[in-house]
Amino acid sequence: MERGNLPADVTGFVGRRAELKEVRRLLGRARLVTLTGVAGVGKTRLAVRAAHSARRAFDDGVFFVDLSTLHDPGLIETAIADAMRLTDQTARTDEEVLTAHLADKRLLLVLDGTEHLVGRCAQLVQLLLRRSPGLKILVAGRQALEIEGEHLLPVPSLTLSDAVALLADRAQAATGAFAVTAENEALVRKLCLRLDRIPLAIELAAVRLRALSVEEVVEGLDHRFKLLDLGSRAGGPRHQTLRAAIGWSHELCTPDERLLWARLSVFSGGFGLVAAESVCSGGRLPRAAIVDLVGALVDKSILIREEREEGVRYSLIDSVREYGAEWLGRLGAAEADALRARHTDFYLRLARANEADWFGPRQQAIFSSTRAELGNLRAAFERCLDAHEQALDMAATLWFYWVGCGQLREGRHWLGRALSAAPEPTSARMRALWVAGYVCVLIGESDSGTRFLEECRDHGDQRAVAYAVHRLGCAALIADEHDRAVPLFTEAVERYAKLGVLECNVLMACVELAIVLAFRGELDSCAELCDQVRDRCERVGEQWVLSYVDYVEAYAAWAKGARGRALSLALRSLRVSHRFHDLVGIVLSVELVALLRAEAGEPEVAAVLQGAAGTIWRSVGPLLFDSRHFNRPHLICAEQAERELGGRVYAAAYARGRRLGLDEAVSAAAGGREPRAELPLTRREWEVARLVAEGLSNREMADQLVLSKRTVDAHVEHILDKLGFSSRAQIAAWVTSLPS
Numbered sequence: 001m002e003r004g005n006l007p008a009d010v011t012g013f014v015g016r017r018a019e020l021k022e023v024r025r026l027l028g029r030a031r032l033v034t035l036t037g038v039a040g041v042g043k044t045r046l047a048v049r050a051a052h053s054a055r056r057a058f059d060d061g062v063f064f065v066d067l068s069t070l071h072d073p074g075l076i077e078t079a080i081a082d083a084m085r086l087t088d089q090t091a092r093t094d095e096e097v098l099t100a101h102l103a104d105k106r107l108l109l110v111l112d113g114t115e116h117l118v119g120r121c122a123q124l125v126q127l128l129l130r131r132s133p134g135l136k137i138l139v140a141g142r143q144a145l146e147i148e149g150e151h152l153l154p155v156p157s158l159t160l161s162d163a164v165a166l167l168a169d170r171a172q173a174a175t176g177a178f179a180v181t182a183e184n185e186a187l188v189r190k191l192c193l194r195l196d197r198i199p200l201a202i203e204l205a206a207v208r209l210r211a212l213s214v215e216e217v218v219e220g221l222d223h224r225f226k227l228l229d230l231g232s233r234a235g236g237p238r239h240q241t242l243r244a245a246i247g248w249s250h251e252l253c254t255p256d257e258r259l260l261w262a263r264l265s266v267f268s269g270g271f272g273l274v275a276a277e278s279v280c281s282g283g284r285l286p287r288a289a290i291v292d293l294v295g296a297l298v299d300k301s302i303l304i305r306e307e308r309e310e311g312v313r314y315s316l317i318d319s320v321r322e323y324g325a326e327w328l329g330r331l332g333a334a335e336a337d338a339l340r341a342r343h344t345d346f347y348l349r350l351a352r353a354n355e356a357d358w359f360g361p362r363q364q365a366i367f368s369s370t371r372a373e374l375g376n377l378r379a380a381f382e383r384c385l386d387a388h389e390q391a392l393d394m395a396a397t398l399w400f401y402w403v404g405c406g407q408l409r410e411g412r413h414w415l416g417r418a419l420s421a422a423p424e425p426t427s428a429r430m431r432a433l434w435v436a437g438y439v440c441v442l443i444g445e446s447d448s449g450t451r452f453l454e455e456c457r458d459h460g461d462q463r464a465v466a467y468a469v470h471r472l473g474c475a476a477l478i479a480d481e482h483d484r485a486v487p488l489f490t491e492a493v494e495r496y497a498k499l500g501v502l503e504c505n506v507l508m509a510c511v512e513l514a515i516v517l518a519f520r521g522e523l524d525s526c527a528e529l530c531d532q533v534r535d536r537c538e539r540v541g542e543q544w545v546l547s548y549v550d551y552v553e554a555y556a557a558w559a560k561g562a563r564g565r566a567l568s569l570a571l572r573s574l575r576v577s578h579r580f581h582d583l584v585g586i587v588l589s590v591e592l593v594a595l596l597r598a599e600a601g602e603p604e605v606a607a608v609l610q611g612a613a614g615t616i617w618r619s620v621g622p623l624l625f626d627s628r629h630f631n632r633p634h635l636i637c638a639e640q641a642e643r644e645l646g647g648r649v650y651a652a653a654y655a656r657g658r659r660l661g662l663d664e665a666v667s668a669a670a671g672g673r674e675p676r677a678e679l680p681l682t683r684r685e686w687e688v689a690r691l692v693a694e695g696l697s698n699r700e701m702a703d704q705l706v707l708s709k710r711t712v713d714a715h716v717e718h719i720l721d722k723l724g725f726s727s728r729a730q731i732a733a734w735v736t737s738l739p740s
Contacts, residue, residue: 003060003061003062003661004055004061004062004063004064005063005064005083005084005085006048006051006052006055006062006063006064006110007048007064012169013045013049014158014162014165014166014169015158015159015161015162015163015165015166016042016046016049016158016162019046019153019155019156020046020049020050020053022153023035023046023047023050023054023138023153024050024053024054024703024706026151026153027050027054027057027108027136027138027706028702028706028707028708029151030136030149030151031129031135031136031137031149032125032129032136032137032139032145032147032149032150032151033136033137033138033139033150033151033152033153034138034139034140034141034144034145034150034151034152034153035047035138035139035140035141035153035154035155036141036142036143036144036152036153036154036155037142037154037155037156038142038198038242039142039200039242039318039319039322040198040199040200040201040242040317040319041155041156041157041198041199041200042155042158042199042200043112043140043141043155044112044113044140045199046140046155047110047112047138047139047140048064048110050138051064051108051110051138053704054108054706055108056687056704056705057108057704057705057706057707058106058107058108058136059106059107059683059684060105060106060107060134061084061107061108062107062108062110063080063083063084063107063108063109063110064083064110064112065079065080065083065109065110065111065112066079066112066113066269067079067111067112067113067114067117067121068112068113068318069113069268069269069375069379070117070375070378071268071378071379071382072378072382073117073119073120074094074413075378075410075413076117076120076121076124077094077095077097077098077124078094078409078410078413080098080109080111081094081097081098081101081409084101085581085661085662086098086101086619094409095124095127097409097619098124098128099127099128099131099132100618102128102131102132102134102135103131103132104134105132105134105135106134106135107132107134107135107136108135108136108137108138109128109135109136109137109138110137110138110139110140111125111137111138111139111140111141112139112140112141113140113141113318114139114140114141114145115141115142115143118141118143118145121139121145122145122146122147125137125139125145125147126147126148129149157196157197157198158192158197158198158199158202159197160189160192160193160197162197163192163193163195163197163199163202164180164185164188164189164192166199166202166203167180167188167191167192167202167205167206168180168188170202170203170206170207171206171209173206174206174207174209174210174301175209175210178209184214187214187215187218188214190218191205191214191217191218191221194218194221194222195221195245196242198242198245200242200245200317200319201242201244201245201246203301204245204246204248204249204301205217205221205245207249207299207300207301208220208248208249208252220248220252221244221245221248242319243323246319246320246323247323249300249301249302250323250327252300253296253297253300253302254296255284256284256285256289256293257293257296257297257300257302258327259284259285260276260280260285260290260293260294260297261297261302261320261323261324261327262324262325262327262328262331263279263280263285263324263328263339264276264280264297264303264314264316264321264324265316265321265322265324265325265327265328266279266325266328266339266340266343267279267315267316267343267376268375268376268378268379269315269374269375269376270306270313270314270315270372270375271313271314271315271373271376272310272311272312272313272314272372273290273291273294273312273314275346275373275376276290276294276314277290277291278342278346279339279342279343279346280339282342294314298314302316302320303315303316304316304317308372309368310365310368310369310371310372313372340383343376343379343380343383344380344383344384344390346380347373347376347377347379347380347394348380348384348390348393348394348397350369350373350377351370351377351394351397351398352397354366354369354370354400354401355397355398355399355400358400358404358503358504358544359502359503359504359540359542360540360541360542361540361541361542361543363404363542363543363544363580364543364579364580366400367401367404367405367579367580367581370398370401370405371401371405377394377398380394381394381395381414385417385418385421386421388418388421388422388424388426388428389422389426389428391417391418391421391422392418392419392422392426392428392429392431392432393428393431394414394418395411395414395415395417395418395432395435396415396418396428396431396432396435398411398414399411399435399438399439400504402435402439403438403439403442404504404544404580404582405580405581405582406580406581406582406583408439408442408443409443411435411439412436412439412440412443412445415432415435415436415439416436418432419432419433419436419452425459427460427461427464430456430459430460430461430464431460431464431467433452433453433455433456433460433464433468434452434453434456434460434464434467434468434471436448436449436452437449437450437451437452437453437456437468437471437472438453438467438471438474440452441453441471441474441475441478442584446475446478446479449471449475450472450475453468453471453472453475454468454472456468457469457472462495462498462499463499463501465495466492466495466496466499466501467492467505469488469491469492469495470488470489470492470496470505470508470509472488473485473486473488473489473492473509473512473513474512476488477489477512477515477516478625478627478630479627480627480628480629482516482519482520485512485513485516486513486516489509489510489512489513489516490513492509493506493509493510493513496509502536504542504544504545507533507536507537507542507545508545508548510529510532510533511530511533511545511548511549511552513529514526514529514530514533514549514552515552515555517529518552518555518556518559519629521559523556523559523560526552526556527553527556530549530552530553530556533545533546533549534546534549537549543576543579543580544576544580544582546576547572547573547576547577547580547582547585548573548585550569550570550572550573550576551569551570551573551585551588551589551592553569554566554567554568554569554570554573554589554592555592555633557569558592558595558596558633563596563599563600566592566596567593567596567600570589570592570593570596571589571593571669571670573585573588573589574586574589574590574593574666574669574670575666575670577589578662578663578666583616583619586616586662586666587613587616587617588630589669590609590612590613590616590665590666590669591609591610591613591633591634591637592633593609593669594606594607594609594610594613594633594634594637594669595633595634595636595637597609598637598640598641598644599640603640603641603644603645603650604641604645604649604653605668606637606640606641607641607642607645607649607650607653607654607657608653608654608656608657608660608668609657609665609668609669610634610637610638610641610654610657611653611654611655611656611657611658611659611660612657612658612660612664612665612668612669613634613657613665614654614657614658615657615658615659615660615665616662616665638650641653681719684705684715685715685718685719687705688701688705688712688715688716688719689719689731689735690735691704691705692716692719692728692731692732692735693731693732693735695732698712698713698716716728716731719731
């Protein structure tokens with residue numbers, strides 16, 4: 001199974017054969033390759049296409065990381081982890097998390113849009129390459145990282161023939177009828193040359209062919225060039241050419257379209273129509289006009305429209321966003337400041353609305369919405385750090401995302417910055433303190449978490465105190481201090497009731513108290529409490545807390561010997577936790593399912609699941625919280641599976657589980673097929689054997705796998721030796737005979 005997140009081509013890829021060949025050659029001999037060039041020259045498209053063509057060479061995947069909209073250098077590691085779906089909730093630093101994960105991986109990382117973060121990117125790339133011998137990195141940016149071992153490939157403009165082909169392709173898509181003919185070929189070539197053969201400039205010009213002839217487009221561009229002060233050639237001629245193309249698109253927009261373009265530049269990483277209407281309307285642009293103006297900008301290729309899981313999203317290419325931002329600046333500081341304030345207010349309101357709706361049936365939609373808007377939420381948070389109350393509010397309000405959706409590390413980052421900037425004992429600080437304490441307890445920073453919670457308890461209002469007492473109970477539960485946990489949970493529940501508060505945290509206090517009762521063997525009291533919480537969750541359509549109710553009831557059912565019911569509940573808990581990417585919920589359920597599989601006579605499956613859980617725990621914190629009670633099912637399972645399998649078979653199955661990705665682990669726990677058992681070949685030898693079966697020569701395989709021909713020759717010899725074959729034809733026949 002291929003792993004990675006490479007974006008698919010929305011439009012066809014044209015040309016660049018020489019550059020693609022050179023990138024593949026450089027990746028074969030170097031571990032760091034950087035594509036440089038001016039905006040719009042096609043660095044990103046080239047990097048993605050090269051990564052697609054090289055993906056077979058990387059057993060552990062190829063991952064694309066867009067850094068262009070990231071403003072905080074401290075979140076580069078988080079962005080990389082997000083791209084790899086690597087969620088870590090431990091107290092380790094971001095660098096430690098990445099280096100540990102990548103240490104034994106054969107993987108290609110594509111970093112795009114690094115120029116505004118070049119210093120921090122250079123440091124991190126250097127560290128990752130030093131600690132991860134199987135890692136290669138492909139960078140696309142406007143400038144080099146300038147570190148040891150970097151191989152540079154300046155990306156030139158397209159060849160004239162490729163430029164003509166690109167114009168024809170995009171114009172045909174835009175008009176439905178365009179073609180290069182003997183009559184217009186000379187003008188098409190002139191147009192491409194006038195645009196310095198820059199892909200983005202050509203694509204913008206192609207849209208003009210809906211309404212104009214090629215000759216009229218050339219004349220329009222000539223007029224635009226005369227308007228610019230090109231004598232200084234500031235930024236170089238190709239930079240000026242792109243500005244001319246974007247500027248001409250700008251001139252051909254109506255005044256209202258230009259104004260909206262400028263206002264849309266405030267968004268980071270895309271936006272939905274409601275956001276555009278809320279942030280960008282006002283003055284000359286009434287809210288009702290935004291939808292048509294957005295459509296017009298899509299038609300002119302200023303905006304990119306995508307249909308995604310969370311709905312239709314729009315975005316601006318970096319160069320186009322920068323041009324809009326320049327015009328926003330020309331509108332005056334007051335206009336720009338007011339727009340940024342509206343953007344911040346909108347996303348703070350969105351965070352508050354999502355928090356309010358989290359206790360209800362919309363949790364899945366809220367998860368998807370918050371994840372999609374994270375770039376804008378980050379930008380808004382950066383802006384309001386000087387307005388301390390807003391920063392504290394936003395960091396605390398998103399507790400449901402940090403905790404419920406597996407983003408504890410980023411939550412810790414935001415909360416730490418907000419609390420450091422605002423030491424005054426305000427109500428906003430008290431709220432941020434209990435959230436920070438909650439997050440710290442879950443990632444293993446117990447001392448910091450307890451300190452935050454005690455400050456909140458000592459200085460907060462009644463509501464903040466209730467939350468602080470509750471989370472101190474959570475810390476006691478994880479520390480196996482049940483005699484301290486029970487009165488804290490009880491006090492918290494009483495405080496919540498007195499305040500009339502009912503939401504997810506209140507019900508989680510009851511669930512956590514039920515866990516203590518289950519661990520103590522007070523199963524009837526545990527069941528009664530779980531029934532109460534389940535009833536309240538089902539009444540409002542709540543799913544996240546309910547997944548933990550399922551886990552507790554599964555544990556209690558196992559303790560009573562009702563293994564069928566226990567397995568059904570544990571799998572239901574696992575499915576919901578996986579939907580929200582809640583690692584704590586996932587790994588607790590996997591551990592319990594492993595025990596139930598062992599007791600059902602499937603010790604090898606149990607060992608695989610324990611191995612998978614071991615990998616997940618590395619991203620959560622100490623194994624089973626270092627709690628003897630949480631650890632009990634794990635120890636019973638391991639003892640039984642190892643006794644039945646024998647030490648060597650158990651260890652081999654456990655090792656197989658350690659190599660499963662998160663989705664594969666969940667699938668295996670749910671009864672899905674375990675990935676293909678290992679063949680008597682290494683992964684690399686298996687790739688070579690498959691290509692032999694496809695009829696490729698050793699030289700062709702070397703190009704495709706980004707290896708030297710000598711290395712491929714050696715792999716073929718090893719395969720022949722291992723399988724006892726004497727010819728490549730026998731390898732091909734053997735591969736063909738295997739089940740798909």
